[in-house]
Amino acid sequence: MKRLLAAGALVLAGLVPVAAQQAADPQNTVFLDTKDGRITIRLRPDLAPKHVEQIKALTKRGFYNGVVFHRVIDGFMAQTGDPTGTGTGKSDLPNIPAEFSQTQYKRGSVGMARSQSPDSANSQFFICYDGCGPLTGQYTLFGEVVSGMDVVDKIKKGNQAANGMVSNPDKIVKMQLAADAK
Numbered sequence: 001m002k003r004l005l006a007a008g009a010l011v012l013a014g015l016v017p018v019a020a021q022q023a024a025d026p027q028n029t030v031f032l033d034t035k036d037g038r039i040t041i042r043l044r045p046d047l048a049p050k051h052v053e054q055i056k057a058l059t060k061r062g063f064y065n066g067v068v069f070h071r072v073i074d075g076f077m078a079q080t081g082d083p084t085g086t087g088t089g090k091s092d093l094p095n096i097p098a099e100f101s102q103t104q105y106k107r108g109s110v111g112m113a114r115s116q117s118p119d120s121a122n123s124q125f126f127i128c129y130d131g132c133g134p135l136t137g138q139y140t141l142f143g144e145v146v147s148g149m150d151v152v153d154k155i156k157k158g159n160q161a162a163n164g165m166v167s168n169p170d171k172i173v174k175m176q177l178a179a180d181a182k
Contacts, residue, residue: 026178028052030059030143033174034155039127039148040178041110048099048142051112051121055142056177058091058123064175069155072169076131078155079113080172081124090122099140105132108152110143127152 028043045052058064064080070087071079082089098118105111105128113124121140128135129152135141145152156170176182 026181027056029146029178030055031174031176031178031181032064032148032172034151034170035173036154036170037148037151039151040146041143042146043143044103044141047101047103048112048140050096051099051140051142054093054096054121054123055125057093059175059177060180063091063123064172066171066173068169068171070169071126072155075129077126077128078152079124079126081113083123085169087124090124093122095119096121096140099142100137101141102137103141105135105139105141107132108145108149109141110145111135112140112142114139129153 025042028045030041030043032039032041043052043055063083067080067083068085069078069080070082070085071077079087083091096112096119098114098121100118107128107130109128109132111126111128111132112121113126114121125142127145156168
């Protein structure tokens with residue numbers, strides 16, 4: 001009977017996606033709510049511990065609440081985290097040194113935006129649709145969407161200029177750590 005139960009547990013564990021199993025750590029899971037629903041992001045301190053700590057610190061402050069997706073490029077990514085909405089703003093925390101890895105960027109990867117300087121990441125981040133593979137090793141990957149890519153796909157592309165900036169963009173309604181969720 002014990003063997004049968006153990007075998008059943010293994011079969012059931014195999015039915016739950018790996019990403020969902022890994023998202024169970026509430027200290028390293030972020031809920032990002034938009035008008036269209038919730039995006040659940042598993043943070044990856046194993047890849048980028050300093051970036052994860054900065055994101056968590058800003059999230060706990062409520063920094064991201066109400067911040068717009070200021071740059072949305074169809075088929076590539078949606079970028080947010082700039083309190084000015086211009087693509088040039090940042091938080092009052094220090095910039096973070098690059099933590100590049102060879103973990104492949106793919107659909108649902110979450111990475112830190114930066115300027116030309118590799119050590120200029122601060123508060124802005126992006127969620128990949130597709131086509132982010134060339135960013136591998138060039139931008140710090142710190143998380144992955146484990147549920148809610150359908151919500152990411154609905155982020156308003158809006159009236160988009162050639163530079164990818166969006167007028168009247170969608171925004172983060174609320175962003176919180178799963179451990180702090182109410």
